[in-house]
């Protein structure tokens with residue numbers, strides 16, 4: 001029997017501050033905007049907010065490049081505004097998770113400024129500084145062949161001190177050296193600064209990159225590109241778990257707080273279990289990257305996928321739902337965040353005839369699984385990607401832009417050859433997850449006043465797809481999310497803590513996922529869920545669920561004595577109570 005905890009029963013709503021609500025007409029969302037919508041968030045039925053970074057930052061990577069952990073990016077507000085947000089959430093029995101980005105800082109952080117000022121700086125060892133290598137022609141070369149996650153080398157030359165520094169993301173996001181104990185202590189102080197103000201936990205960015213192989217060896221050479229994937233040596237390195245344990249005893253154990261670590265690259269059951277198995281006492285849960293990478297190509301995000309996506313989703317779902325009980329561990333469940341396109345567009349459907357049904361199907365899938373669910377702002381109203389009418393100029397995120405420019409260059413600058421790249425960007429660019437929230441059908445979608453100039457394109461479908469048009473409509477996507485959230489609360493032992501049993505693809509059909517949930521007591525309640533990720537119709541012959549009640553459906557599915565009928569993107573939840 002699983003031990004109960006608030007962070008297991010919580011459902012978390014991710015807010016991307018730049019795109020949530022602009023309260024002061026500068027075209028950028030802000031903390032007062034979030035405060036003004038706490039009642040809305042509460043009415044949806046979620047328990048906590050994960051706020052993407054709001055700290056002081058030059059915003060080279062939308063705040064994931066922090067120059068001061070103890071102050072707030074001025075256009076977002078102040079520390080006092082954060083205190084108000086924390087208080088208002090607590091008054092409403094909700095919690096706040098902040099984004100903790102401590103694998104790297106901004107190059108404008110004082111620590112890095114000091115570190116780069118001289119080889120003798122007492123903060124030199126807080127980052128990774130290395131001498132150049134010299135190639136056979138006597139030219140300066142990077143210390144190793146690692147490729148940055150945003151393209152190009154991960155090493156950057158510093159003229160003043162004549163060494164390279166390491167930055168796995170942008171050149172302006174130098175990696176912190178976690179093997180340095182003073183640096184770790186300073187970071188723990190920054191964490192306590194926020195926990196002491198009442199923050200209820202952290203989503204820990206790029207967590208598993210904090211420990212690198214001490215020798216920083218070259219990544220395996222797999223093609224004739226100048227830089228290669230070095231993740232074998234920079235993800236889940238040898239000291240990773242020591243750092244987490246120290247973080248726990250130094251910081252987290254002294255607060256009633258929740259931790260969710262982002263794990264890119266680390267996807268296998270054994271390694272993931274080391275972060276979340278109960279007896280290891282490390283993190284409450286993680287985000288494994290597999291589910292957001294589900295439609296990536298074999299050699300990169302924007303390569304055309306060859307996967308059968310529903311099958312991949314089923315495999316990933318089965319893997320983590322089944323493995324957590326084995327390790328007595330816990331995990332998050334999620335499929336969207338600010339780093340990719342909306343699942344609705346990527347692998348369900350945002351076409352007019354299917355959009356509402358598909359969005360409801362995705363809600364049922366997420367909220368009937370075990371674990372702690374996370375959704376992204378806008379999922380609750382079926383927000384979609386920018387459509388086909390938007391050209392490459394609509395994409396402003398550094399990751400998509402760098403990629404587009406590098407491919408364009410390799411094709412001799414010929415824009416007319418770029419259709420394949422644009423098509424993949426229309427599915428996967430991080431911009432889609434960052435589109436301004438669609439509150440109503442007024443100019444600027446209620447995200448900003450009509451006189452403001454939003455920082456980011458507003459999807460033109462806002463006139464039809466917005467909160468105002470859904471909130472009072474009992475058949476809307478919003479109302480469906482609310483129903484599912486209410487049921488998850490009503491049947492906690494079933495949906496949060498219950499056992500999971502997958503129904504095999506051979507029974508269900510290729511595009512459909514089905515699973516049974518059951519309370520972990522003899523004679524307890526049981527439920528079965530069918531969700532279709534396909535435009536096809538399915539008939540599943542089974543009399544196993546005769547007499548079970550329909551708890552929820554998106555009206556694309558039905559059950560009679562001996563079969564389940566699933567229409568396009570059908571969703572059906574039956575309960576035997």
Ligand code: TEU
Nearest residue numbers: 061064101149169205206264301339430
């Ligand atoms: O993301 C970590 C990460 O690995 C991402 O690069 C991810 O793989 C990519 O965005 C997928 O397209 C975190 C944050 O979520 C992201 O927004 C930041 O840019 C990144 O860290 C650097 O802090």
